[in-house]
Amino acid sequence: MHRTKVRIVEEALDANNTIAQANRADFDRAGVRVVNFMSAPGAGKTALLERVARDLPGVRVGVLEGDVQGSMDADRLASLHVPVTQLNTDPSFGGECHLDANMVRSALPELPLDDIDLLVIENVGNLVCPAEFRVGEDARIMVSSITEGEEKPLKYPLMFRACELVLINKIDLLPHLDFDLDKFLYNLDSVNPGVERILVSAKTGEGVDEWRAWLARMGAVPTGAGAGAEARV
Amino acid sequence: MHRTKVRIVEEALDANNTIAQANRADFDRAGVRVVNFMSAPGAGKTALLERVARDLPGVRVGVLEGDVQGSMDADRLASLHVPVTQLNTDPSFGGECHLDANMVRSALPELPLDDIDLLVIENVGNLVCPAEFRVGEDARIMVSSITEGEEKPLKYPLMFRACELVLINKIDLLPHLDFDLDKFLYNLDSVNPGVERILVSAKTGEGVDEWRAWLARMGAVPTGAGAGAEARV
Numbered sequence: 001m002h003r004t005k006v007r008i009v010e011e012a013l014d015a016n017n018t019i020a021q022a023n024r025a026d027f028d029r030a031g032v033r034v035v036n037f038m039s040a041p042g043a044g045k046t047a048l049l050e051r052v053a054r055d056l057p058g059v060r061v062g063v064l065e066g067d068v069q070g071s072m073d074a075d076r077l078a079s080l081h082v083p084v085t086q087l088n089t090d091p092s093f094g095g096e097c098h099l100d101a102n103m104v105r106s107a108l109p110e111l112p113l114d115d116i117d118l119l120v121i122e123n124v125g126n127l128v129c130p131a132e133f134r135v136g137e138d139a140r141i142m143v144s145s146i147t148e149g150e151e152k153p154l155k156y157p158l159m160f161r162a163c164e165l166v167l168i169n170k171i172d173l174l175p176h177l178d179f180d181l182d183k184f185l186y187n188l189d190s191v192n193p194g195v196e197r198i199l200v201s202a203k204t205g206e207g208v209d210e211w212r213a214w215l216a217r218m219g220a221v222p223t224g225a226g227a228g229a230e231a232r233v
Numbered sequence: 234m235h236r237t238k239v240r241i242v243e244e245a246l247d248a249n250n251t252i253a254q255a256n257r258a259d260f261d262r263a264g265v266r267v268v269n270f271m272s273a274p275g276a277g278k279t280a281l282l283e284r285v286a287r288d289l290p291g292v293r294v295g296v297l298e299g300d301v302q303g304s305m306d307a308d309r310l311a312s313l314h315v316p317v318t319q320l321n322t323d324p325s326f327g328g329e330c331h332l333d334a335n336m337v338r339s340a341l342p343e344l345p346l347d348d349i350d351l352l353v354i355e356n357v358g359n360l361v362c363p364a365e366f367r368v369g370e371d372a373r374i375m376v377s378s379i380t381e382g383e384e385k386p387l388k389y390p391l392m393f394r395a396c397e398l399v400l401i402n403k404i405d406l407l408p409h410l411d412f413d414l415d416k417f418l419y420n421l422d423s424v425n426p427g428v429e430r431i432l433v434s435a436k437t438g439e440g441v442d443e444w445r446a447w448l449a450r451m452g453a454v455p456t457g458a459g460a461g462a463e464a465r466v
Contacts, residue, residue, distance in 0.1 A: 040273050040274040040275060040358070041273040041360045041381055041385060041388070041389065042273060042378070042380060042381025042382045042385060067388060068361060068388065068389060068391075069387075069388065069389075069390060070387055070388055072384050072387065072388065095361060095391070096361075097330055097359065097361035097362050124361065125273070125360065125388075125389075126330065126359055126360070126361060127274045127358065127359070128301060128328060128329075128330035128357065128359060129330050145275070145380065147275060147378065147380040147403070147406075148274055148275025149275050151305050152274060152275060154302075154303055154305060155274070155300060155301065155302065155303055155305065155358075156274065156301060156302075156358075157302060158301075158328070170380065173380075173406070173409060173410075176406060176409045177406075178436070203411070
């Protein structure tokens with residue numbers, strides 16, 4: 001019984017990787033770099049995107065917004081005059097808890113790939129399943145809010161291991177929490193040694209310039225070279 | 234393709250409900266009331282349990298601790314000298330993002346059902362899938378941290394609709410956040426009108442007495458009557 005279950009999961013992931021490669025080829029053809037943007041619910045992905053999506057020097061940004069239901073985040077971003085496409089996972093019971101390559105593929109015809117340089121795919125808020133499904137991205141960025149505690153890298157290691165950049169958000173709340181930043185960083189390095197990390201606050205703007213520069217480098221590099229290339233499917 | 238997918242999900246949920254009923258019968262036979270305790274990662278489930286598990290008047294508490302990996306939360310609770318059983322979901326790729334009835338069933342032989350009155354099942358931190366799987370509980374309690382924002386009920390409606398009590402946690406941080414409590418409560422009532430809610434802080438203890446009383450009432454009521462009975466599988 002257990003062996004059967006594992007086999008099914010692996011087949012599903014194989015199929016996912018095949019479709020992710022097809023997505024990747026289409027993104028390459030259009031010269032678009034792609035970020036898969038992940039976190040727990042409420043860690044601040046949309047607020048961080050609001051900070052940078054409009055003004056990446058020399059880089060035209062588009063957003064693919066993944067939610068179980070609704071379009072609240074997409075509406076927030078559309079007000080910045082950035083092209084936003086909404087992808088809802090709710091047709092199945094309860095809605096899928098992650099985006100997969102096929103869902104992203106189904107959205108490709110709606111994406112203005114010829115008019116953007118960098119596509120940010122905002123995944124469903126979840127620290128487990130999104131890390132299992134590549135969608136054809138160049139790099140994966142995760143947001144960890146310090147309100148979630150120091151032990152999150154140890155409890156959700158796949159997510160923290162799967163990403164090329166960790167944004168440690170809500171750093172403005174540090175004086176008000178019993179949060180030990182050194183302990184968090186120690187835990188982070190124990191699951192993904194040396195992974196790039198930036199302390200940020202979507203509220204105060206701390207660290208946002210550094211993140212903006214990271215994204216701008218990524219969006220400006222010609223397809224097939226430089227940052228993130230090693231992270232390809 | 235789409236129709237096939239929905240059918241599979243429904244079959245899985247039917248099987249789950251069958252097993253949940255078997256769990257329910259075993260809990261009833263032992264005279265144990267059961268709470269399914271859910272939230273996003275880092276909302277404070279374990280910290281809240283630490284506040285109440287040891288001193289529910291007249292009620293002996295046991296905990297079944299669900300995690301993708303590790304036993305950090307179980308270790309925290311065991312130090313309170315409360316019986317704790319660990320259930321890890323990580324044998325499959327990446328680990329399951331929720332507990333289901335069969336996972337709980339597999340843990341039944343390890344649970345000291347004859348020595349407890351109330352079993353709290355701490356689910357995997359996730360606002361999507363845990364809401365889809367009944368495990369044989371009497372009631373579902375969810376924790377929503379105010380750091381996650383006001384719009385969470387609208388973005389994860391199934392979770393907020395599935396529970397009999399909402400603990401609104403980290404209320405001590407209210408002065409430091411741009412969080413509109415009235416807006417959150419309005420959103421909550423729009424998906425689950427009138428659901429019981431308690432403002433709590435695991436840090437300061439605010440609201441903890443009220444939650445303790447809620448749990449004590451539940452654990453003290455003879456099986457088959459009173460609070461939570463209407464919520465049965």
